[in-house]
Amino acid sequence: MNEEALCSSNRIIRSAVVEDADTLRDIFRRASLTVEGNRDLIVTHPEWLVWDDVMLPFVRVAVIDGRVVGFASARPVDDFLELEDLFTDPDWMRQGVASNLIEDIARRGMRVEVTANPHVIGFYESVGFVVSGVANTQGGPAPRMHLDVTLARP
Template structure:
């Protein structure tokens, strides 16, 4: 995708990030009951803005990721793609940009386990979450 640009998120992006977050979250029908019981889960936390990158195509935000530093690694808090842009390389491009920071990346994955494995992550354990157990994964990244 030659016209994909990844840049740091800005305050004016928050509403669009929240829209992508909400619509992407609703694509997993298996989560609908949990989301109905916890509607606050559909509101992206603006406190993560300093750690967010957005993927933009022709001026439109088509995905975003947040990777927050924790000790000696980056915690991938969010990786969401606009449903109209899923399976077109947006999430992979966001991971590639985060990997350029030269730190190990860790994530708690749900149904996206296969995607993360394809992006170089390996399973390191399990984590509890309000929605149930998640697979804990990491991607080692060599220093630049």
């Protein structure tokens, strides 16, 4: 295990590798379909269910018992990190996977920003993000949020 990994019992957070790509695409697709409020938009825009491999260098994966169960991608933009993806395998939702991934990203010590899916704003608020504006997206207006890492939970 590398020094950058975040461990919690049998849970490891590590950088993604090329061999993870198929699993990431599968988690992205299945997790996206669990948000009931998004289904109509996804039916209209099935291309939104395709995860872009170009993000692979920015991805951290959560692994439990050797299985990738979630991932987050955060790429540097100016003086902050833009959280592009945060997805948990539906079988592992509500078990702290996404929270662990946010903690891992916050450890980099940089402000984290995200254009949040309006249907999951409660999760982002629960891990310390605050609304800082509104972004216009292909799916309509969405909250723009940020996490002040000096206030992030340990």
